[in-house]
Amino acid sequence: MVKICGIGAGYVGGPTMAVIALKCPSIEVAVVDISESRISAWNSKKLPFYEPGLEEVVNQCRGKNLLFSTDVEKHVYEADIIFVSVNTPTKIKGIGAGKAADLTYWESAARMIADVSNSDKIVVEKSTVPVRTAEAIGKILSQNSKSKGIKYEILSNPEFLSEGTAIQDLLNPDRVLIGGNQDPQGLDAIQKLKDIYAYWVPQDRIITTNLWSAELSKLADNAFLAQRISSINAMSALCEATGAEVSQVSLALGKNTKIGPKFLNASVGFGGSCFQKDILNLVYICESNGLTEVGNYWKEVIKVNEYQKSRFVHRVVSSMFNTVSGKKIAILGFAFKKDTSDTRKSPAIDVCKGLLGDNACLSIYDPRVTENEIEKELCTDGVEWEHPMVSVVGDAYEATRDAHGLCILTEWDEFKTIDYQRVYQNMEKPAFVFDGRNILDVHKLREIGFIVYSIGKPLDPWLMNINVIN
Ligand SMILES: NC(=O)C1=CN([C@@H]2O[C@H](COP(=O)(O)OP(=O)(O)OC[C@H]3O[C@@H](n4cnc5c(N)ncnc54)[C@H](O)[C@@H]3O)[C@@H](O)[C@H]2O)C=CC1
Numbered sequence: 001m002v003k004i005c006g007i008g009a010g011y012v013g014g015p016t017m018a019v020i021a022l023k024c025p026s027i028e029v030a031v032v033d034i035s036e037s038r039i040s041a042w043n044s045k046k047l048p049f050y051e052p053g054l055e056e057v058v059n060q061c062r063g064k065n066l067l068f069s070t071d072v073e074k075h076v077y078e079a080d081i082i083f084v085s086v087n088t089p090t091k092i093k094g095i096g097a098g099k100a101a102d103l104t105y106w107e108s109a110a111r112m113i114a115d116v117s118n119s120d121k122i123v124v125e126k127s128t129v130p131v132r133t134a135e136a137i138g139k140i141l142s143q144n145s146k147s148k149g150i151k152y153e154i155l156s157n158p159e160f161l162s163e164g165t166a167i168q169d170l171l172n173p174d175r176v177l178i179g180g181n182q183d184p185q186g187l188d189a190i191q192k193l194k195d196i197y198a199y200w201v202p203q204d205r206i207i208t209t210n211l212w213s214a215e216l217s218k219l220a221d222n223a224f225l226a227q228r229i230s231s232i233n234a235m236s237a238l239c240e241a242t243g244a245e246v247s248q249v250s251l252a253l254g255k256n257t258k259i260g261p262k263f264l265n266a267s268v269g270f271g272g273s274c275f276q277k278d279i280l281n282l283v284y285i286c287e288s289n290g291l292t293e294v295g296n297y298w299k300e301v302i303k304v305n306e307y308q309k310s311r312f313v314h315r316v317v318s319s320m321f322n323t324v325s326g327k328k329i330a331i332l333g334f335a336f337k338k339d340t341s342d343t344r345k346s347p348a349i350d351v352c353k354g355l356l357g358d359n360a361c362l363s364i365y366d367p368r369v370t371e372n373e374i375e376k377e378l379c380t381d382g383v384e385w386e387h388p389m390v391s392v393v394g395d396a397y398e399a400t401r402d403a404h405g406l407c408i409l410t411e412w413d414e415f416k417t418i419d420y421q422r423v424y425q426n427m428e429k430p431a432f433v434f435d436g437r438n439i440l441d442v443h444k445l446r447e448i449g450f451i452v453y454s455i456g457k458p459l460d461p462w463l464m465n466i467n468v469i470n
């Protein structure tokens with residue numbers, strides 16, 4: 001029986017390994033992590049994060065051919081194939097700080113693999129890594145196992161799932177990308193990994209390339225997606241200045257088959273743990289290769305994203321008579337997108353911090369994010385949570401009661417069906433709505449009496465003559 005070990009039980013490692021276990025009943029899958037709390041959550045009824053469909057998949061396989069353990073060494077020792085899905089955050093200090101990927105976790109996993117292994121292994125890079133990481137990992141593995149005569153084959157098999165739709169994405173991927181050495185051993189390893197995916201993925205969706213193309217394709221993929229969002233967000237600012245409507249512009253663009261309709265929703269800015277970190281990493285790689293202009297090109301994607309978030313905060317403050325000091329503002333949605341409990345790099349963090357900087361009182365509601373998570377994100381730099389200006393509440397009506405304004409920061413479906421008439425009655429007047437996700441019906445809200453700002457839509461007459469100073 002083939003044995004797989006997945007190192008890293010996070011948003012990628014957990015769902016990916018669970019789907020492999022589901023689709024390959026004859027393969028034993030062990031998911032290991034150094035975090036005891038993560039592993040005990042995977043072994044409990046309440047999984048470590050919310051992801052639609054994940055619980056069902058885990059419940060079908062856990063205790064059969066899927067197990068979660070902190071006994072990292074044992075399962076690495078026993079495995080034929082090791083998937084490494086550890087975190088690769090942006091470095092916060094030292095050379096390349098603020099841009100380069102921090103490969104500490106990866107290197108420590110590689111050294112541990114070399115230490116405990118006693119048989120040949122295929123090591124699969126699932127984490128997103130800088131191009132040519134496989135070369136470094138290969139050296140660490142081979143140099144540290146020389147005396148044992150073990151052969152390692154390294155494959156790059158980047159993950160393209162999106163949070164909120166991870167299970168669907170894994171069950172029915174657009175494509176699976178496998179990069180490997182183009183020599184007989186490398187091609188043999190590629191075939192072995194292809195055989196696993198072939199249990200459920202059609203052959204023509206499994207693409208094979210050399211190692212460096214696979215590693216770089218993942219960074220390019222995220223950079224292209226984020227670039228589309230920054231492009232439409234840049235257009236949204238121009239729409240507001242000219243009377244065009246960004247959703248109509250998106251529709252027109254999306255009907256061009258050369259462009260396509262996806263990733264054209266203007267928003268308060270993109271979030272999530274990866275877009276920013278992967279673009280910064282790409283910029284660093286460009287600069288390290290002397291390609292300053294190329295790096296500068298990609299940097300602009302992040303700059304526009306920062307601009308979009310601060311533009312939103314300025315709209316809120318300037319619309320409300322240039323002061324939000326002491327005013328209650330309801331924040332609806334804190335996750336970085338709907339259908340996830342993940343708050344990493346959520347635009348809500350910067351918007352909340354911006355409003356708190358202007359002394360607003362925030363009442364925050366998110367259907368899936370806990371108070372603990374919100375506290376962790378907002379209380380950086382040793383700030384105490386006993387923040388009299390922030391409260392986390394259990395529903396949208398409570399959040400909006402006696403508020404002067406409400407901000408939609410995540411596109412949760414339930415925010416579309418709130419009784420806005422009731423919300424209006426219970427708010428201070430004039431009552432403001434700032435829709436950072438363009439999910440509400442602006443005309444209906446205006447009929448109720450709200451003053452409405454919706455990203456990239458024609459401005460409310462109230463807001464027309466207010467200049468946004470950045
Ligand atoms: N979150 C996402 O949607 C996607 C993430 N990725 C990439 O996948 C990688 C992982 O991302 P996430 O799952 O979001 O991160 P995560 O932070 O949720 O999970 C990483 C896990 O690895 C564990 N870990 C770290 N070092 C370890 C070691 N030496 N031994 C055992 N466990 C160790 C950590 O304790 C943590 O639980 C990153 O490179 C990311 O860029 C790729 C596609 C999608």
Ligand SMILES: O=C(O)[C@H]1O[C@H](OP(=O)(O)OP(=O)(O)OC[C@H]2O[C@@H](n3ccc(=O)[nH]c3=O)[C@H](O)[C@@H]2O)[C@H](O)[C@@H](O)[C@@H]1O
Pocket residue numbers: 128159160161162163164222225229262263264265266267268269270271272273274275336337338
């Ligand atoms: O490497 C990764 O981590 C993953 O990053 C993204 O997935 P994810 O961040 O989970 O979610 P997305 O749906 O891409 O959304 C990212 C952010 O962009 C925002 N967004 C997305 C689409 C859009 O049209 N407009 C927009 O503002 C979302 O609200 C969210 O804040 C990519 O879509 C995945 O292919 C990739 O595997």
